[in-house]
Amino acid sequence: MGTRRLPDTAPLSRLRDEDLSRLLLIRHFELTVQNLFAGGHLSGTTHTCLGQEYVPVALEPLLKDDDYVFSNHRGHGHYLARFDDPEGLLAEMTGRHGALCAGVGGSQHVRRARFHSTGVQGQSLPVAAGTALHLRRTGSDGLACVYIGDGTWGEGAVYEALNLAALWRLPVLVVVENNGIAQSTPTSRQMAGTIGGRAAAFGIPHLCVGSRDVNVIREQTAAAVATVRDAGTPAVLEFRTDRLGPHSKGDDTRPAPERAAAAARDWYLRYRDRYPEQFAPADEAQRHRMSVVAADVLARPLSRWEP
Amino acid sequence: MRGGGRGRGETVAENLNRGLHAVLGADEGAYLLGEDVEDPYGGAFRITRGLSTRFPDRVRSTPISEGGVVGAGAGLALAGDTAIVEMMFGDFVGLAFDQIVNFASKTVTMYGTRVPMRLVVRCPVGGNRGYGPTHSQSPQKHFIGVPNLALYELTGWHDSTDLLREMLAVGVPALLFEDKILYGRPHRRPGPVDDLFRAEPIGTTADGPPVMHVHPVGLPPDFLVIATGGLADRVHAALRTLLVEHDLAGHMLIPARLHPFQTEVVAPWVRQAGTVFVAEESTAGGTWGAEVAHRIAQNCWPALSGPVRLLHSRDAVIPAAPHLERTVIVQEETIGRAIREAFLD
Numbered sequence: 001m002g003t004r005r006l007p008d009t010a011p012l013s014r015l016r017d018e019d020l021s022r023l024l025l026i027r028h029f030e031l032t033v034q035n036l037f038a039g040g041h042l043s044g045t046t047h048t049c050l051g052q053e054y055v056p057v058a059l060e061p062l063l064k065d066d067d068y069v070f071s072n073h074r075g076h077g078h079y080l081a082r083f084d085d086p087e088g089l090l091a092e093m094t095g096r097h098g099a100l101c102a103g104v105g106g107s108q109h110v111r112r113a114r115f116h117s118t119g120v121q122g123q124s125l126p127v128a129a130g131t132a133l134h135l136r137r138t139g140s141d142g143l144a145c146v147y148i149g150d151g152t153w154g155e156g157a158v159y160e161a162l163n164l165a166a167l168w169r170l171p172v173l174v175v176v177e178n179n180g181i182a183q184s185t186p187t188s189r190q191m192a193g194t195i196g197g198r199a200a201a202f203g204i205p206h207l208c209v210g211s212r213d214v215n216v217i218r219e220q221t222a223a224a225v226a227t228v229r230d231a232g233t234p235a236v237l238e239f240r241t242d243r244l245g246p247h248s249k250g251d252d253t254r255p256a257p258e259r260a261a262a263a264a265r266d267w268y269l270r271y272r273d274r275y276p277e278q279f280a281p282a283d284e285a286q287r288h289r290m291s292v293v294a295a296d297v298l299a300r301p302l303s304r305w306e307p
Numbered sequence: 308m309r310g311g312g313r314g315r316g317e318t319v320a321e322n323l324n325r326g327l328h329a330v331l332g333a334d335e336g337a338y339l340l341g342e343d344v345e346d347p348y349g350g351a352f353r354i355t356r357g358l359s360t361r362f363p364d365r366v367r368s369t370p371i372s373e374g375g376v377v378g379a380g381a382g383l384a385l386a387g388d389t390a391i392v393e394m395m396f397g398d399f400v401g402l403a404f405d406q407i408v409n410f411a412s413k414t415v416t417m418y419g420t421r422v423p424m425r426l427v428v429r430c431p432v433g434g435n436r437g438y439g440p441t442h443s444q445s446p447q448k449h450f451i452g453v454p455n456l457a458l459y460e461l462t463g464w465h466d467s468t469d470l471l472r473e474m475l476a477v478g479v480p481a482l483l484f485e486d487k488i489l490y491g492r493p494h495r496r497p498g499p500v501d502d503l504f505r506a507e508p509i510g511t512t513a514d515g516p517p518v519m520h521v522h523p524v525g526l527p528p529d530f531l532v533i534a535t536g537g538l539a540d541r542v543h544a545a546l547r548t549l550l551v552e553h554d555l556a557g558h559m560l561i562p563a564r565l566h567p568f569q570t571e572v573v574a575p576w577v578r579q580a581g582t583v584f585v586a587e588e589s590t591a592g593g594t595w596g597a598e599v600a601h602r603i604a605q606n607c608w609p610a611l612s613g614p615v616r617l618l619h620s621r622d623a624v625i626p627a628a629p630h631l632e633r634t635v636i637v638q639e640e641t642i643g644r645a646i647r648e649a650f651l652d
């Protein structure tokens with residue numbers, strides 16, 4: 001517990017086609033987003049999850065339809081792992097017809113069924129605790145899953161919510177995507193102690209996951225997720241991962257060797273090299289799908305909204 | 308509820324307690340969360356007495372985590388439940404500012420379609436009790452003009468059961484400011500206030516909660532004071548003195564909803580009086596009164612005899628020592644003097 005295990009580089013196992021496709025959909029969605037920004041087709045800001053796609057894809061089958069999922073600023077992958085809807089999300093980001101939230105929320109504020117994202121760090125944890133309290137009263141075996149980054153552990157709201165969740169025995173699953181950096185500040189420059197140590201302080205079980213293998217992750221985390229659901233108690237799952245792209249747009253301050261090292265750990269290249277025949281057509285299919293989606297969405301009329 | 312309340316008449320605190328019992332009793336998805344709200348303590352001001360005994364799962368004493376607990380309330384509301392969260396002192400609502408402004412109120416419309424949020428954050432506010440700078444403030448002004456956030460204030464006349472029902476029915480998060488000084492006072496019914504003044508509700512329910520109209524019987528207004536519930540007694544005392552000693556007939560309007568302000572309801576009385584004051588306990592600067600004055604000027608400009616005048620506390624921290632506190636917080640005498648001076652101008 002609490003040790004900073006390096007992400008493992010063990011050979012990746014072969015994925016089911018649908019898992020691979022979902023990973024690649026997210027990858028090509030994010031690459032498309034970057035291109036659209038470069039081409040001036042997207043306004044505002046966005047944060048891509050390049051490199052981290054496998055986290056929500058691995059967790060998705062462990063979640064149920066009536067679970068609440070709270071996502072953050074880096075949330076495209078969280079959404080796409082749950083809903084096969086790149087059109088709705090891209091329309092949201094471009095303010096086009098068919099937008100998920102009429103173009104009001106944009107990249108960081110989307111809602112669909114029980115999925116919600118917000119652009120304020122840490123804000124979702126207390127809210128998740130509240131939804132978990134609701135689930136418990138109604139006798140549901142649902143849980144509230146909250147994605148946060150390592151940097152978000154600087155927010156007091158996180159601790160208030162962990163305390164509530166532990167004290168009131170609430171089914172809250174905190175998924176930490178620890179990519180070693182928050183915007184421009186390395187984790188080592190903003191966090192004293194460890195995430196595991198902080199969870200331990202509340203008596204909350206903590207599991208550190210270094211693998212990027214979707215199959216392995218499911219195996220490693222299934223029991224912890226089931227405990228949250230069945231015992232109705234919180235847990236923290238910490239993924240040691242890498243952010244491959246900039247924080248938002250063109251703002252990567254990491255030295256080149258560090259970025260190169262992160263790129264070398266990318267599941268995408270490792271999987272491509274290991275399963276070329278499965279990978280190549282799947283990759284091409286998702287690349288093509290996203291180019292069709294982008295062309296379709298950009299051709300739509302602007303979204304409408306009445307406050 | 309404690310027995311015997313009705314015989315000697317109900318206090319404002321008892322009326323509010325009854326309102327909370329009604330909300331929790333009528334809705335099995337209604338929660339009340341707050342610091343020390345469980346029995347036997349029943350909250351720092353004893354407003355929640357009896358609730359945890361009757362609804363043990365849904366009335367919960369919480370850790371000292373205002374932001375976290377309002378966030379949990381917002382989560383309940385997001386899930387379709389009803390949440391009432393008590394701040395021990397309204398001064399601490401700043402700790403929940405993000406959850407109120409950036410989550411609960413935003414959620415109503417930021418996801419493109421309307422998401423009803425039945426969340427009420429109760430804030431005991433106001434001074435004149437010697438609690439000092441961080442336990443005496445009136446933070447209403449910090450929350451004015453937030454889209455989808457409604458501000459209400461307890462008055463000695465409005466029935467809390469009706470008010471809470473109305474606040475929750477709207478489906479937007481609400482803050483309920485409760486002047487602590489009112490808790491121990493008798494809860495009044497519309498009708499005679501004393502030998503000279505009467506209180507009557509005006510405004511239809513479509514406009515929001517009724518506005519209480521307190522006026523000297525049979526006398527048209529020489530001036531009008533729009534006052535928060537917390538200040539109503541001080542304003543009433545000043546109006547009485549002005550009538551008896553200076554022959555000035557002042558009317559008072561007391562809205563239970565501060566924001567959005569029901570301009571249309573007060574406009575006929577503004578036009579009739581011409582001279583208008585807005586009274587609240589907040590310290591000077593960026594006040595509720597400034598917002599109300601602006602709306603009145605926009606709506607009733609030709610009928611006004613002069614600028615709408617603001618009556619509020621001084622631009623200072625609120626001292627603990629009673630003799631100092633009195634010099635900062637707006638009092639009956641301050642109100643009376645300001646109104647007399649306006650007529651001498």
Ligand SMILES: Cc1ncc(C[n+]2csc(CCOP(=O)(O)OP(=O)(O)O)c2C)c(N)n1
Nearest residue numbers: 073074119120121149150151152181182183
């Ligand atoms: C309360 C708050 N403070 C600051 C920000 C600006 N901000 C957006 S993302 C970010 C970094 C977050 O880092 P981390 O939690 O590690 O997530 P990552 O970006 O690495 O996925 C910051 C500071 C914010 N959105 N909310």
